[in-house]
Amino acid sequence: MPVTIKDVAREAGVSPSTVSRVLSNHPRISAATARKVREIMQEMGYHPNLMAKSLVSRTTRSLCVVLPKPAEELFLNLFFMELIRGIVAQAAHDGYDVLISPGASATEEIEAVARLVNGRRVDGVILLYSRRDDPVVEFLRERDFPFVLVGRSPQYPDVRSVDTDNVRAAYDAANHLIALGHTRIGFVGGPPELVVSADRLEGYRRALAEAGLPVRGEWIVEGEFLQDSGVRAMSLLMRLDERPSALLVVDDFVALGVLRGLPELNLRVPQDLSLVSFNNLALAELANPPISSVDIGIYELGRAASGSLIAAVQPAADEQAPKRQIVPHRLIVRQSSGRAD
Incomplete structure (x- = not known):
């Protein structure tokens, strides 16, 4: 026969209602009691009937x-x-x-x-x-x-x-490039309908405006959170008569596409183009060269x-x-x- 709540309660020396409260993580049950009851559940092989529990509590967990x-x-x-x-x-x-x-x-x-x-x-x-x-x-x-x-x-x-705080994160990243002496800074963004894309673009704009640097429309490229968007951005930005010397890129995955698009243009990072991205994925550290990135946790x-x-x-x-x-x-x-x- 399957083990019941009453069996667990009898073995633990507590009431069946206490066992039920342990199952529902009730805050009034002490940590010691909860630990003891759960250990006995494991020893006895007790498994709660989640379907029945959800019908009674009207929750699904x-x-x-x-x-x-x-x-x-x-x-x-x-x-x-x-x-x-x-x-x-x-x-x-x-x-x-x-x-x-x-x-x-x-x-x-x-x-x-x-x-x-x-x-x-x-x-x-x-x-x-x-x-x-x-x-x-x-x-x-x-x-x-x-x-x-x-x-x-x-x-x-x-x-x-x-x-x-994506506005602040982009502001900080742009200021890092400004502190390195860059005055021609472009932005490779994501889909404009996404709030994260708009916020990072706003942070970029604020940093450049405070530094008295131009925000030029031809240096801002929007796309998807995909490598192909980075490749496309390079084909547009690096063929301009006056191209950026640094880029703020909305996402590490897009930044990988930026790196992919540079060899055919005979450009190197960071000698010809500096790059800062977002999210600090593991692949940012493994890229060649490793990408400076904002860790957003x-x-x-x-x-x-x-x-x-x-x-x-x-x-x-x-x-x-x-x-x-x-x-x-x-x-x-x-x-x-x-x-x-």
């Missing part, structure tokens, strides 16, 4: 991560892999499962989220990045369904979110997003807790950024 584009394209960029790794680690620590919901368009995202929300198949939703006028944010807000945004919402600054962003959402869906959620968290950033200087000639 599951979170949904909404992918903003087809998974095969998304996972080409290691940023999202590291972000999801942090999300899953914190969720597992707190006893939650994570569902992945793909979508190739905003319409498909809405349909996928609607199925999960209306069917009460998850307790909350994590959106991996923010867009202007995001219909998924609108949908979740209208239904008062718990969600957390990795990024920020310009329309709704009160939504629960975890973010880097991707794994920490993921863990913070999970933790924030789990706190929000708990029965005793603290409504006064801050809804917006900022993960600190730091610039890692490597060989790709050198002094201007």
Whole structure:
């Protein structure tokens, strides 16, 4: 016969209600009691009936991560892999499962989220990045369904979110290039509808304006978070009559494309072009030359997003807790950024 809560309670010398509270991570159960009960559960081979528990508590102990584009394209960029790794680690620590919901368009995202929300198949939703006028944010807000945004919402600054101060991060990165003596600094950005792209462009503009340097439209190239966008940017920027001597690139993966596009133009980094990027993925250090990059704490962003959402869906959620968290950033200087000639 399967082991029951009563069997565990009898062996642990506690009441069945105490065992139930341990299973639900009740804050009034001491760490020592919880540890003892869990050890006995393991020894006896007890496994809670999660389906029955969810029917009683009206919770699923599951979170949904909404992918903003087809998974095969998304996972080409290691940023999202590291972000999801942090999300899953914190969720597992707190006893939650994570569902992945793909979508190739905003319409498909809405349909996928609607199925999960209306069917009460998850307790909350994590959106991996923010867009202007995001219909998924609108949908979740209208239904008062718990969600957390990795990024920020310009329309709704009160939504629960975890973010880097991307304006400041780009400002700091641009000032690093300015301090090296560069006066012709270009920007390779991401999709303009994404808030992170707009914020990093704003930080770049601010730094140049404060230094009295020109912000020239032909030195700003927008694209996707893919290597091909970096290659394309090089074909546009490096053939200008007056080209930048340094570039601020929105993402390490795009910066790899920049490096790929330079040999055919007979240009070298940092001798002919200095380069600073964002996210500090492992491949930034392994590139040739290693890329100076802003470390935004991707794994920490993921863990913070999970933790924030789990706190929000708990029965005793603290409504006064801050809804917006900022993960600190730091610039890692490597060989790709050198002094201007």
